[in-house]
Amino acid sequence: MAREALTGTALDELRHKLRAGNLADALLQPGPATVLRSGDRKLTRDELRSEAARIAGGLQRLGVKPGDRVAVYAANSLDWVLAYLGVQRAGACAVMMNPDYHSAEAEHILRDSEPVHVVTDAPRADTVRKLGFKILPVEDLPRTDSPPMPDLTPESPAAILYTSGTTGRPKGALLDHGNLLAQARGAMEVWRWTARDRLVHALPLFHLHGLGMGLHGTLLSGGSAVLVPFTPENVVHELTQGGTMLFGVPSMYQRLCEHLEAHPANLSSVRVFVCGSAPLPPALFERCAKLLGQPPVERYGITEGGIVVTNPYEGPRQPGRVGYPFPGVEVKLGEQDEVLLKGGQVFKGYWRNPEATKEAFTPDGFFRTGDVGEIGDDGTLAIRGRIKELIITGGFNVYPREVELVLEAHPAVHEVAVAGVPSEKWGEEVTAFVVPSGTPPLVERELIAFAQERLASYKCPKRVVTLEKLPRNAMGKVQRSLLVK
Ligand code: AMP
Numbered sequence: 451m452a453r454e455a456l457t458g459t460a461l462d463e464l465r466h467k468l469r470a471g472n473l474a475d476a477l478l479q480p481g482p483a484t485v486l487r488s489g490d491r492k493l494t495r496d497e498l499r500s501e502a503a504r505i506a507g508g509l510q511r512l513g514v515k516p517g518d519r520v521a522v523y524a525a526n527s528l529d530w531v532l533a534y535l536g537v538q539r540a541g542a543c544a545v546m547m548n549p550d551y552h553s554a555e556a557e558h559i560l561r562d563s564e565p566v567h568v569v570t571d572a573p574r575a576d577t578v579r580k581l582g583f584k585i586l587p588v589e590d591l592p593r594t595d596s597p598p599m600p601d602l603t604p605e606s607p608a609a610i611l612y613t614s615g616t617t618g619r620p621k622g623a624l625l626d627h628g629n630l631l632a633q634a635r636g637a638m639e640v641w642r643w644t645a646r647d648r649l650v651h652a653l654p655l656f657h658l659h660g661l662g663m664g665l666h667g668t669l670l671s672g673g674s675a676v677l678v679p680f681t682p683e684n685v686v687h688e689l690t691q692g693g694t695m696l697f698g699v700p701s702m703y704q705r706l707c708e709h710l711e712a713h714p715a716n717l718s719s720v721r722v723f724v725c726g727s728a729p730l731p732p733a734l735f736e737r738c739a740k741l742l743g744q745p746p747v748e749r750y751g752i753t754e755g756g757i758v759v760t761n762p763y764e765g766p767r768q769p770g771r772v773g774y775p776f777p778g779v780e781v782k783l784g785e786q787d788e789v790l791l792k793g794g795q796v797f798k799g800y801w802r803n804p805e806a807t808k809e810a811f812t813p814d815g816f817f818r819t820g821d822v823g824e825i826g827d828d829g830t831l832a833i834r835g836r837i838k839e840l841i842i843t844g845g846f847n848v849y850p851r852e853v854e855l856v857l858e859a860h861p862a863v864h865e866v867a868v869a870g871v872p873s874e875k876w877g878e879e880v881t882a883f884v885v886p887s888g889t890p891p892l893v894e895r896e897l898i899a900f901a902q903e904r905l906a907s908y909k910c911p912k913r914v915v916t917l918e919k920l921p922r923n924a925m926g927k928v929q930r931s932l933l934v935k
């Protein structure tokens with residue numbers, strides 16, 4: 451489905467070029483300009499480069515060797531960034547941890563990845579200490595003179611990112627330097643990211659969206675970023691004070707739109723709004739187009755495979771579709787219309803889990819995303835949901851996203867998630883979990899009738915459950931396992 455005609459050797463050469471080098475060399479370029487800001491604190495490129503090198507020295511003095519794991523378990527901050535870049539500069543492998551994880555979740559990741567040290571902040575230090583791991587305080591890491599750059603290649607391990615685990619236990623996706631470089635170089639190209647850009651960075655840094663795109667893209671492009679905790683007020687403030695790009699997940703855009711409806715702002719100096727990590731409802735796409743002054747560029751990706759498909763920067767952005775592959779990326783559909791990926795961004799396997807790794811790839815080397823896709827005549831991809839979320843009702847297959855798209859169009863629905871609830875009669879019963887909009891009032895019978903006018907009857911919800919809000923994880927993904935308890 452690639453728009454580019456590259457195949458064979460030309461494709462291999464492009465992937466090779468996108469993967470070339472190592473993160474520390476590529477990301478830590480010298481220069482006097484401010485590259486990162488958070489509150490009143492600013493760092494220039496020169497400061498970032500020298501601090502990362504001094505932290506690398508401190509880690510090496512503690513015995514950290516290339517390939518050792520060092521976990522980062524702390525809230526977003528400039529110190530987080532320095533710690534992470536210090537780990538990269540030391541040639542170690544960074545284990546990324548969601549700071550919201552509680553003890554049991556942290557324990558799973560720490561026991562699985564076996565880091566030699568855990569960089570953490572005060573609120574999490576006790577948890578780590580009780581689990582018996584060595585702690586380094588994120589705001590006070592040991593520093594020495596800059597050590598020489600270790601010998602690293604695109605194949606050297608760079609980071610372990612745990613899958614979001616909305617179903618099952620999180621698995622560690624081991625990404626190498628080449629994966630992360632291809633990711634950031636691809637993002638720069640597709641969104642025309644340059645040194646003139648300032649990203650408003652309000653995403654968690656531990657996830658590929660905030661790390662591989664947000665942080666790495668900023669450092670590679672020569673531009674800058676401002677880190678803010680996500681609130682619509684913070685984001686609008688930064689976007690009207692020189693921010694040119696925003697990356698977000700749909701639930702962030704939803705809150706941004708609610709805010710802009712009450713407090714309109716002129717965001718015409720923003721170059722691009724990128725949205726992904728969960729489906730962007732078409733109604734929200736239109737609402738953004740109106741309130742932000744341009745529709746977001748919806749993109750698609752997955753931790754193991756990279757963020758690799760996007761609507762065009764120039765040219766029509768289609769609601770409900772995620773667009774075309776990044777440069778050097780191949781996308782095709784396999785059995786059950788599963789989205790399959792190949793490219794320099796795609797990982798080589800799960801950390802210490804050869805069985806899961808084997809299952810994750812097709813015999814011809816494509817990564818199996820577990821998402822159901824559809825490729826249109828124009829070559830654009832649409833995501834229909836996860837294979838595992840498939841509902842089997844009375845022997846028929848129903849993809850929740852197809853039903854959600856219909857229900858989202860009803861004015862009484864603010865948000866909806868569809869899931870299969872176990873039922874003696876149907877095996878699973880299609881159930882709609884709805885956050886009502888308030889006006890008009892939600893009437894179960896009417897909503898079901900609305901679906902029946904638009905969908906085959908087996909796909910229509912048998913029941914509508916009203917909720918105040920949908921359970922979502924840190925990246926705004928609905929946690930279906932919490933709906934169907
Ligand atoms: P993660 O590994 O946490 O980034 O989650 C990846 C999953 O998020 C994918 O497999 C998709 O199911 C979902 N996802 C990411 N982007 C989109 C999108 N634009 N539309 C629909 N689903 C998405």
